[in-house]
Amino acid sequence: MPPIASPVATHIVIDDRGRSWIEGTNTKVVEVIADHLAWGWSPEEIHRNHPQLPLSKVFAAFSYYYDHRQDLDAEIERLNQETLAMRAAAGDSEFAARMRAAGKLR
16 A cells, blocks of 8 residues: 655745735745845845744745746736835935935935
C-alpha cells in the first residue's frame, strides 16, 4: 500500500478582495516582492530584515509571485501610481517647501 500523501502548506491566502497575503501574518505578498524589487533583497535578506516572517513563508511569497507575476506586477504599478497621486495631491510639507526654496531639494 502506498504512503498517504500529506497536504502541502501553501502559506498564501487570498482575501475577499483578491489580494494575496502571507498566511498568519499582516503582510501582503506584494510587500515582500516590493522589498525584493526595490532593494534587491534575496528571500534570506527579507527574512533577516523582517524576522517575524518565517523563511518558508518568504519563499512561498516568491513562488506565488512567479506563478502570478503579471497580475502582481500590475498591482505593484497601480499602488505606485496611487502613491504618486496622493503625494501630488498633498503637496509639499512645510519642511519640503523650505528645503526646495533653499535649493536642497528638487
